[in-house]
Amino acid sequence: KGSDGKYTVTLIEGDGIGPEIAQSVKDIYSAANVPIKWEPVDVTPTLKDGKTVIPDEAIDSVTRNYVALKGPLATPVGKGHVSLNLTLRRTFNLFANVRPCKSIAGYKTPYDNVNTVLIRENTEGEYSGIEHVVVDGVVQSIKLITREASERVLRFAFQYAQDVGKPKVRVVHKATIMKMSDGLFLNLARDIAKEYPNVEFDAEMLDNTCLKMVTDPIPYNDKVLVMPNLYGDILSDLCAGLIGGLGLTPSGNIGDECSIFEAVHGSAPDIAGKGLANPTALLLSSIMMLQHMGLTQNASSIEQAIFKTLAEGKALTGDLGGKAKTHEYADAIISNLKA
Numbered sequence: 273k274g275s276d277g278k279y280t281v282t283l284i285e286g287d288g289i290g291p292e293i294a295q296s297v298k299d300i301y302s303a304a305n306v307p308i309k310w311e312p313v314d315v316t317p318t319l320k321d322g323k324t325v326i327p328d329e330a331i332d333s334v335t336r337n338y339v340a341l342k343g344p345l346a347t348p349v350g351k352g353h354v355s356l357n358l359t360l361r362r363t364f365n366l367f368a369n370v371r372p373c374k375s376i377a378g379y380k381t382p383y384d385n386v387n388t389v390l391i392r393e394n395t396e397g398e399y400s401g402i403e404h405v406v407v408d409g410v411v412q413s414i415k416l417i418t419r420e421a422s423e424r425v426l427r428f429a430f431q432y433a434q435d436v437g438k439p440k441v442r443v444v445h446k447a448t449i450m451k452m453s454d455g456l457f458l459n460l461a462r463d464i465a466k467e468y469p470n471v472e473f474d475a476e477m478l479d480n481t482c483l484k485m486v487t488d489p490i491p492y493n494d495k496v497l498v499m500p501n502l503y504g505d506i507l508s509d510l511c512a513g514l515i516g517g518l519g520l521t522p523s524g525n526i527g528d529e530c531s532i533f534e535a536v537h538g539s540a541p542d543i544a545g546k547g548l549a550n551p552t553a554l555l556l557s558s559i560m561m562l563q564h565m566g567l568t569q570n571a572s573s574i575e576q577a578i579f580k581t582l583a584e585g586k587a588l589t590g591d592l593g594g595k596a597k598t599h600e601y602a603d604a605i606i607s608n609l610k611a
């Protein structure tokens with residue numbers, strides 16, 4: 273917090289629709305008088321000792337400010353530099369990815385009252401990036417599960433459940449097939465559960481979770497789901513589908529020191545620069561950020577204005593069936609802040 277009473281937060285606007293949706297956040301925050309000063313940084317990768325790295329200024333900014341809000345970063349497929357998102361997660365050791373999915377009144381989906389929280393291990397598993405050719409035509413990819421990273425994310429999940437008042441933690445796994453790797457994750461969960469006697473613990477196979485989640489998600493409302501990296505990646509998008517898609521779902525990448533909050537969707541190159549993007553996911557990510565920073569009053573007033581605007585349905589963006597431009601939707605939220 274600076275001498276002006278404001279907190280400085282790193283802002284990574286990102287690619288494609290990133291700058292447009294970041295503008296909505298900036299406009300709404302300034303209308304709501306949120307005590308935040310944005311520090312925009314560029315994360316275009318540079319080469320250092322033959323490795324792709326994030327510029328030092330960006331790293332210094334996040335390290336100094338502890339919190340960052342991030343727009344989508346475009347990743348080239350299959351070749352070129354490693355995903356910048358992965359690099360950010362590794363650089364700041366953002367070990368837990370928190371993905372809440374809450375039904376939005378006014379946006380009709382097959383289920384009402386969905387309120388799930390999924391926590392994904394964010395640093396290893398199938399995303400360890402260890403792949404090699406054994407012989408021509410045979411490629412091996414290593415799923416890395418360590419006690420250290422597993423315990424860290426599991427303990428975070430139990431603590432999170434306790435903090436937000438969800439009574440249960442459920443591990444999602446495939447320990448029947450990945451007996452050693454998922455087996456380790458599951459066994460560590462059983463151990464850590466003993467540290468949290470007030471939180472109920474159980475486990476479920478990933479395929480079964482998928483089936484049950486799309487059949488009836490409501491029984492998952494009282495649980496925090498925690499799982500290895502790839503399962504979390506897939507299942508969290510499935511959950512997003514239950515409430516209306518990626519335009520509406522926020523996320524937080526939590527580390528021991530720094531945390532980066534970001535929308536789940538990508539840079540949407542098909543609609544970039546046209547003023548058509550829906551900023552809700554980035555806005556809701558910023559609300560998670562405000563809660564994380566203890567600015568709960570600001571968080572709830574902006575959140576209410578967002579939900580009110582969505583429920584009114586008068587200024588919705590194209591992805592939600594409306595005709596509003598990004599800034600018209602943001603303006604409607606600003607009027608509802610004052611209402």
Ligand code: NAD
Nearest residue numbers: 344345346347519536537538539540541542543549550591
């Ligand atoms: P995408 O999420 O960018 O787009 C998928 C579809 O959803 C598109 O039709 C797009 O127009 C729509 N969409 C996404 N966000 C929207 C929004 N806020 N409002 C309205 N419509 C929205 O996925 P993609 O096309 O697979 O990926 C594009 C690029 O983004 C790729 O380079 C990818 O690597 C990157 N990406 C980045 C992140 C991230 O930074 N966290 C996440 C996913 C993808």
